[in-house]
Amino acid sequence: MDKSTLVFQRHRARLFGIAYRMLGTPGDAEDVLHDAWLRLQAHGLEELEDPEGWLITVTSRLSLDRLRRAKAERERYVGPWLPEPLAPESDQPELVHERDESLRLTFLLLLERLSPDERAAFLLHDVFEYSHGEAAKILGIADEACRQRAHRAKVRLRDGRPRFEIDAAAHSRLLNRFIDAMARPSLETLRALFAEDAVHISDGGGIVRASLHPLCGADRLARLYLQIARHLPPATRYELGTLNGLPAVFWLEQGAVTGAMWIDTDGAQITAIHSLRHPGKLARLGLVVSSRISGSK
Structure with missing residues (x-):
């Protein structure tokens, strides 16, 4: 396995976690990761000072672009749209995530209330715990714009959260x-x-x-x-x-x-x-x- 693929595999779980939470379907998340891997292969590992940061940025932006297209498609969807679950009892490393509660299907459905830009800013800051400045750099926007999007997202999500946290x-x-x-x-x-x-x-x-x-x-x-x-x-x-x-x-x-x-x-x-x-x-x-x-x- 070449060095770039080894680096990609090392960060794959986090990259998948971002893409899946953004898109709500494992297949779309896998497509994003494949595109990110191809871009890494084309770019070359030796030119990157921070391969993880580069991969996070590419994956986040690819996910955001795909989500914008998906939003338009979901407006034409027949009946209610529900997120697609991860396959249960799998040995895939993607099932080991930073904050499992953000993978709950009810939460993924709640995220559909957000615009794609709000969803990206919220997930990077509130779920993956990047600072507003770091999230803004990943998304290629101003710090204040990122802060405002994350704040709007939290306001939109507040009323829709489940009233009870049950085991x-x-x-x-x-x-x-x-x-x-x-x-x-x-x-x-x-x-x-x-x-x-x-x-x-x-x-x-x-x-x-x-x-x-x-x-x-x-x-x-x-x-x-x-x-x-x-x-x-x-x-x-x-x-x-x-x-x-x-x-x-x-x-x-x-x-x-x-x-x-x-x-x-x-x-x-x-x-x-x-x-x-x-x-x-x-x-x-x-x-x-x-x-x-x-x-x-």
Whole structure:
């Protein structure tokens, strides 16, 4: 392995962490890293005084450019858009991050409220802990502009943050209750799972059947999942797993992953339920989950 590739691999986890948090999809993050590696190869390692700083700058700017294009595409997206999770239980070094809470899928979805420029400034300063001056240099803007973008981002995010910080055990308990309720569905059992103002968000991307708008209210969600439970194929299974550091549920039909679901909770009930149905976003996830389940038999 040549020296430039060795240097790139040494910093790959941090570079992936920046790109994934910026873009919300592992595939786009991998594309950015590939482009950054090609630029390093073309530029030459010997001309760089600070290879890590150069790679951080290139990755951040490439991610920002790609996010600007993605924002326009997501405005035309069919139905709600959800971030794509990292594949669970992978041995990839990208899963070792500086601050795991910023990888939570709810947080990545919250970042969609920001403009691309705000998102970049916020992530570099508040998540990766660069000073405003350092972040400004990475992004090629004035210090004050970077400070203002990061501040606007924090204001935008403040109201949307989950009201409760709940540990993984509470998520697991509620998801196990959800699995039990779907196995023996009744309106009362399902209704008890949801807070009064609970929200359901489903991402099918216009490819598979999914709600085209967020649904609100415990009664409405209970009726929705009662209908889903009654019409699921008999061979459907539910498996409890982990996505981006928190428990999640995988839906399997004949061994294939057809859905993934994660929640927000106040510790007692589900306050938001996110259902990922998009086949493209499930493809990488499905390979890992299906192989794990097959290997456990």
